[in-house]
Amino acid sequence: MAKQVKKSSKKIKDKKVKWYLPFNRQNFILFAIGLGVIIIGFIFMSTGITEEPALPEGKWNNFFAITLAPILLVIGYCIIIPLAILKYPRQEQKEG
DSSP: OHHHHHHHHHHHHHOOOOOOOSOOHHHHHHHHHHHHHHHHHHHHHHTTOSSOOBOTTSOBSOHIIIIIHHHHHHHIIIIIHHHHHHOOOOOOOOOO
């Protein structure tokens, strides 16, 4: 009876768990690009902070802070980052 316990514990020790991370290099590159776009969007948004952000006619004086920054943030948060998370790596097809 004692020998059976040793054999079963030995089988458990010999069994190695293989971890598989579903993200590959391409996912991390897309994620870094998304973070870069978001950071650039926040930098452009911070350029709109001035003493007088609006002109007397009611028009905003900074294209980067008013138009480009929100577009970059939406692209980064809603397109690039989800694409980096959801993109599944291709498996190579075996010949034969």
